[in-house]
Structure formats: structure tokens, C-alpha cells
Amino acid sequence: MDMLTSILQTTVLYATPLILAAMGGLFSERSGVVNIGLEGLMTIGAFTAAISTLATGNPWVGLLAAMLAGILFAIPHAVASITFRADQVVSGVAINFLALGIAVYLVKSMYEGAAQTPAIADTLKRLPIPGLSEIPVIGPALFNAFPTTYIAVLVTILSFFILYRTPFGMRLRAVGEHPRAAETNGVSVIQMRYIAVLVSGALAGIGGAGLSIAIGSEFNQTTVAGQGFIALAALIFGKWHPFGAFGAATFFGFAVSLALIGQLIGLTAYVPSEVLSMLPYILTILALAGFVGRAEAPAAIGKPYETDSR
Amino acid sequence: MQVLSKINKQSTLLSSVISVLLGMLVGAVLMIAAGYNPILAYGALFKSAFLQPYDMGETIRTITPLILTGLAVGLAFRTGLFNIGVEGQFIIGQLTAVIVALKLDLPPVLHVTAAVLAGALGGALWAALPGLLKATRGVHEVITTIMMNFIALYLANVTVRTWLTSGADSTSRIPESASLRWDFLSSMFEGSRIHLGILLALLAAFFMYFLLWRTTLGFELRSVGLNPHASEYAGMSVKRNIVLSMMISGSFAGIAGASEVLGTAGYLSIQGAFTGIGFDGIAVALLGANAPLGILLGATLFGVLTYGGSNMQFAAGVPFEVVRVVFAAIILFVAANISGWIMQKFKKGGKK
Numbered sequence: 245m246d247m248l249t250s251i252l253q254t255t256v257l258y259a260t261p262l263i264l265a266a267m268g269g270l271f272s273e274r275s276g277v278v279n280i281g282l283e284g285l286m287t288i289g290a291f292t293a294a295i296s297t298l299a300t301g302n303p304w305v306g307l308l309a310a311m312l313a314g315i316l317f318a319i320p321h322a323v324a325s326i327t328f329r330a331d332q333v334v335s336g337v338a339i340n341f342l343a344l345g346i347a348v349y350l351v352k353s354m355y356e357g358a359a360q361t362p363a364i365a366d367t368l369k370r371l372p373i374p375g376l377s378e379i380p381v382i383g384p385a386l387f388n389a390f391p392t393t394y395i396a397v398l399v400t401i402l403s404f405f406i407l408y409r410t411p412f413g414m415r416l417r418a419v420g421e422h423p424r425a426a427e428t429n430g431v432s433v434i435q436m437r438y439i440a441v442l443v444s445g446a447l448a449g450i451g452g453a454g455l456s457i458a459i460g461s462e463f464n465q466t467t468v469a470g471q472g473f474i475a476l477a478a479l480i481f482g483k484w485h486p487f488g489a490f491g492a493a494t495f496f497g498f499a500v501s502l503a504l505i506g507q508l509i510g511l512t513a514y515v516p517s518e519v520l521s522m523l524p525y526i527l528t529i530l531a532l533a534g535f536v537g538r539a540e541a542p543a544a545i546g547k548p549y550e551t552d553s554r
Numbered sequence: 555m556q557v558l559s560k561i562n563k564q565s566t567l568l569s570s571v572i573s574v575l576l577g578m579l580v581g582a583v584l585m586i587a588a589g590y591n592p593i594l595a596y597g598a599l600f601k602s603a604f605l606q607p608y609d610m611g612e613t614i615r616t617i618t619p620l621i622l623t624g625l626a627v628g629l630a631f632r633t634g635l636f637n638i639g640v641e642g643q644f645i646i647g648q649l650t651a652v653i654v655a656l657k658l659d660l661p662p663v664l665h666v667t668a669a670v671l672a673g674a675l676g677g678a679l680w681a682a683l684p685g686l687l688k689a690t691r692g693v694h695e696v697i698t699t700i701m702m703n704f705i706a707l708y709l710a711n712v713t714v715r716t717w718l719t720s721g722a723d724s725t726s727r728i729p730e731s732a733s734l735r736w737d738f739l740s741s742m743f744e745g746s747r748i749h750l751g752i753l754l755a756l757l758a759a760f761f762m763y764f765l766l767w768r769t770t771l772g773f774e775l776r777s778v779g780l781n782p783h784a785s786e787y788a789g790m791s792v793k794r795n796i797v798l799s800m801m802i803s804g805s806f807a808g809i810a811g812a813s814e815v816l817g818t819a820g821y822l823s824i825q826g827a828f829t830g831i832g833f834d835g836i837a838v839a840l841l842g843a844n845a846p847l848g849i850l851l852g853a854t855l856f857g858v859l860t861y862g863g864s865n866m867q868f869a870a871g872v873p874f875e876v877v878r879v880v881f882a883a884i885i886l887f888v889a890a891n892i893s894g895w896i897m898q899k900f901k902k903g904g905k906k
Binding site: 278280320323324325328329330331333334335337338339340341342344345346348349350352353354357465466469470473476477480516518519521522525526528529532533534541 | 584588589590636638687691693694696697698700701702704705708709711712715716826827833836837840871872873875876877878879881882883885886889890891892895
């Protein structure tokens with residue numbers, strides 16, 4: 245295969261779960277709830293997808309189960325940070341702990357102490373789009389992708405449409421910018437934030453599923469390994485906008501792919517692969533510091549909301 | 555910071571105990587769900603951590619870094635900062651300590667002192683950047699410290715692979731002169747890997763108490779944590795205090811890393827994932843209400859669970875990860891102040 249195609253293909257491969265999880269984070273954070281727990285939600289998605297695909301032999305069931313598990317695990321975060329007004333960062337950190345702990349614990353107790361699931365035979369297969377996939381160079385990379393990639397693109401467009409073109413989206417963003425004003429206009433801040441956090445769980449769950457039943461074919465402790473945090477970085481880098489986050493996730497996917505195929509293309513002769521791996525994180529810090537354009541976080545992010553109604 | 559005032563007001567010993575019990579209950583439910591006997595498992599856990607001198611020594615060794623990372627998180631909390639970067643500062647502390655241990659040739663006591671100080675300095679400098687960015691450009695420290703964790707992980711790995719070794723996965727052993735092990739102490743606990751790091755941890759706890767509650771600087775740091783605007787008005791430099799607080803916090807984390815590498819491991823390897831000790835510090839600090847004594851108790855509990863948890867795996871066949879779940883549940887319960895809610899319900903019920 246042509247070198248450029250292979251770089252493109254790997255980029256798409258690694259960008260996909262990042263895009264999905266970043267869109268998840270987008271909903272939650274736009275409503276004013278910080279979601280450091282994306283990593284954990286992806287982990288639980290990857291785990292659930294793996295075991296339910298193994299059990300049913302149908303990866304689509306796995307994908308659906310991952311989505312539901314993501315929602316289920318977003319509930320404690322929502323309850324703690326919205327209803328009990330816990331510090332959202334602390335609660336998110338706890339979700340990461342909880343998800344990885346439960347996933348690895350269950351894998352070990354289900355498979356006699358093994359640290360990974362058996363190999364999954366029935367993974368999601370690449371789905372070529374007739375005609376388009378024949379285009380030289382970009383065809384095999386962009387139009388012969390895993391179904392999760394198409395889902396990611398669709399979700400991005402939908403997220404933009406929902407957040408910026410529907411009343412629901414306006415309300416959700418209003419809740420994240422000025423909850424008091426939104427409440428005055430009859431929007432339930434609590435309800436909006438609950439919906440947003442659960443959507444966040446669903447999308448991050450699907451993103452995680454792609455790691456275990458599309459790109460990979462098993463679940464272990466390192467299946468997610470920090471990609472939830474890169475997704476969070478992409479969200480910030482993309483300034484909490486669907487297309488921005490999409491672009492940033494794709495760029496980070498490119499950085500990951502360079503780190504991975506650096507050896508293949510001789511890049512590691514000049515730069516150690518670890519330095520390439522650092523890239524997304526360094527860029528995020530630079531972006532936050534304002535060197536890559538000022539980041540505009542939702543105004544009410546991280547602030548628990550207390551209703552007037554009591 | 556929201557969590558701060560909440561903790562100061564309500565986290566009593568009772569509410570910590572309730573959170574711990576609820577957390578262990580979650581663990582028990584999970585064990586039952588997977589077909590294990592929780593009473594047997596918890597029994598094995600607590601028995602194995604105390605009964606033999608060897609196990610006691612190993613438990614103390616497990617507690618040591620948890621005290622230090624707990625202090626790091628707790629001190630930052632007290633000054634209004636959430637340092638999630640303790641894990642990264644811990645890694646950098648390991649790295650700088652091992653560099654001094656391997657590259658410098660010094661007489662015994664001096665060598666280990668220099669290596670520990672290098673660890674403290676490394677952690678402090680690694681934490682200084684998020685502090686500076688927060689102080690000068692208003693960048694939230696939570697995100698920067700998370701990013702710094704990953705950078706630290708890769709930086710340590712690339713340094714081990716390219717500079718400290720030629721392509722190997724772990725460095726050679728540190729010389730005896732840079733070691734925190736002390737044969738006398740080790741033999742008291744039947745040859746366990748307990749080391750002098752525990753003294754460093756206790757000293758650090760005392761230092762935190764003394765600094766925060768017995769010095770003017772400490773008063774300023776706490777004051778900035780409680781109300782930055784009022785402190786600014788009173789003529790304190792909020793910016794300076796933010797950077798300083800992050801650096802002190804980072805130095806605790808760095809000492810934790812140094813003590814682990816100089817006392818427990820004796821060499822540094824390439825790591826595929828985080829050690830988790832820095833993140834455990836968050837749980838320890840929350841449970842200990844960000845006070846030195848509370849952190850000592852919190853670290854003891856988490857150390858017992860961690861060491862006992864690995865033995866529980868042998869004794870009752872229960873995977874160690876259930877302990878991580880218990881930690882997570884405890885953090886959630888403390889953060890959401892579930893115990894306060896329960897106690898309130900009880901009071902209301904009583905009045906009726």
C-alpha cells in the first residue's frame with residue numbers, strides 16, 4: 245500500500261474514537277458539567293462491547309451494549325455532580341477509577357484471572373462505500389473505513405445541528421453559559437444537565453467500543469490508555485465546537501498515527517516516538533495558554549447549580 | 555473552590571468512616587455478583603496486612619508514597635488548587651532522583667540526600683508550569699496537570715531508553731550510597747522492603763502542618779485558597795502564592811517518586827501506564843479532609859487495602875481490582891457528601 249494512504253488510513257482509524265468521545269464531552273461541557281470521566285466511560289464502553297460481542301457473536305449488539313453501559317456509568321457522575329453538587333472534577337476522576345477497576349475486575353473474574361478477554365472473531369468489519377473507495381490514495385483511507393468512522397462523522401454533523409439549530413440545543417448551551425437566566429426562562433437546568441451527561445456517556449461508550457471491536461479485537465487494561473484524555477484535549481483544542489473538536493481529534497489522530505508508523509517511515513531516526521506521543525498534550529497546553537488562540541470555555545462550566553425552587 | 559469549603563465544613567471523622575463503609579459495601583456487592591465470598595475476602599485482606607512482621611513492613615512501604623502524594627493533593631486543595639498532576643510530578647521525581655543516583659558519584663549520606671532533593675526539585679519544577687499558567691494566563695490547572703502527566707510519562711520513558719541506557723527497558727541498579735534502604739530496619743521486619751522513605755513522609759506531614767498553621771506564609775496560602783479576592787485586597791500576592799503552592803505540592807509528589815525509586819525499586823523502568831499512586835493521593839487527601847493527620851490515617855487505610863488486596867488475590871481468589879473500585883466509590887461518596895445527606899435524613903426522621 246502507498247505510504248500516504250497508510251498514514252491517512254491510520255489517522256482515520258485513531259481519530260474515530262477520539263471524535264466520538266470528544267462529541268460526548270461536548271454535550272456535557274456545553275451544559276456546564278466538566279467531564280474528566282471520558283476516559284472511564286470509554287473504558288466501560290470498550291469492555292462492554294468486547295464481552296457482549298463475545299457472548300452474542302454480533303458486534304452491532306456489542307456497539308449498542310457499549311452505548312447503554314456508557315449511559316449507565318454516566319449516571320453516578322450526573323447524580324454526584326448535578327444533584328449532590330459534588331466537585332465535578334473529583335467526581336470525574338472517581339468515574340475513571342471506577343470504570344477501569346470494574347472492567348478489569350470483571351474480566352479477571354470472568355476469564356479465570358486473565359488480564360484480557362479472548363480474541364474476538366466477529367469484530368466490526370470495514371465497510372467500503374461503492375465507487376468512492378476506488379478513488380486512488382484517499383479512497384481506501386476515507387471510504388473503506390470501519391462503521392464507527394461513518395458514525396463519528398454523522399454524530400459530528402448531528403451534534404452541530406442539534407446544538408446550534410434546534411431549540412433544545414440553544415437551551416442546552418444557555419444552561420452552560422448562564423443557568424440562572426435559562427431557569428428564569430423556564431428551562432430546567434437540572435434536567436438539561438442530566439440529559440447532556442447521559443448523552444456524553446452514550447457517545448464515549450460507542451467511542452470506546454470502536455477500540456475493542458473495530459480497531460482491536462480484545463479488551464485489556466491498556467485498550468483505552470489515555471485516549472479519553474486526548475478526546476478531552478481535542479474538545480478544548482477545538483474550542484468546545486463540534487467541527488473544531490472534529491478537526492482537533494483528526495489532528496491528534498494524525499499525531500498518534502505518526503508516532504505509530506514513525507518507525508515504518510523512518511521518522512524515528514530523527515525524533516523518538518515518545519516525543520511524537522507527547523505532541524497532542526503539548527499542543528493542548530499551548531492552546532490553553534493562548535498561543536494557539538484563546539480557548540473559550542462555557543461560562544458556567546464546573547459550577548454546580550442550586551435551584552431557587554426550595 | 556467548591557469542594558474546599560464543603561470539606562472544611564462537613565468532613566468529620568464520622569463522615570469519612572461512613573464513606574469508607576459504603577465504599578466497602580460496593581466492593582462486597584461486586585464480589586457477590588461475581589460469585590466470591592466478601593467476608594472471606596475482606597478477612598484475608600485485613601489479616602494479611604498486619605499479622606506477620608514481614609507483611610507489616612510491606613504495608614508500611616505501601617503507605618509511604620500514599621502519605622506523600624496525599625499531602626501533595628491536600629496542600630494544593632487547601633490553597634484552592636486541584637493538582638491532578640501529582641502522578642506526573644511523581645514520575646518526574648523518580649526520574650530526577652534516579653539521574654542523580656546514577657550519574658553522580660558522592661559519599662553515602664550525601665548521595666542519597668542529593669537524590670531525594672533532586673526528586674523534590676524535579677516535582678516542584680514540573681508543578682511550577684501549571685501554576686505559572688494559572689497565575690499569569692488564567693489557565694485551569696486541572697487540564698494542564700492532566701496533560702503534564704502524559705508528557706511526564708513519555709519524557710521519563712524516552713530518557714530511560716535513550717540517555718540512561720542504550721535502548722534497554724530499565725536502568726541499572728542505583729549504587730548503595732544512593733539507596734534509602736537500611737538493613738537494620740529491613741531486618742526488624744523480616745527482610746521486607748520497608749525503607750527510610752516513611753521518615754520522609756512523616757517529616758513532610760509535619761512540615762505541611764507547620765507551614766500552613768504556624769507560619770505567615772501558610773496563613774497567606776490558606777487565605778488565598780479560601781478567598782483569593784479578599785486576599786488580594788489585603789495585600790497578598792495571589793499569583794505568587796499559586797505558583798508557590800503548586801511547587802510545594804509538586805515537591806511532595808517528587809519526594810514520593812524519589813522514595814519509591816531509591817527505596818523500593820532501586821531502578822527505573824519504562825512504564826506502559828501510570829503507577830496510579832498519584833491518583834490514589836486524591837482519594838487519600840479527600841478522605842483525610844486535607845489535614846496532615848487525616849491524610850496519615852487515609853494513607854494507612856488505602857495502604858492496608860492496597861497491600862492486603864494483592865494478598866486477597868492469593869487467599870480468596872478475588873482480583874485485586876476490586877480494591878480500586880472501593881477507592882473510586884469512596885471518592886464519589888466523600889465528594890458528593892453522601893454521608894452528610896444520610897445524617898441529615900436521620901435528623902429529619904428523628905424530629906418527626
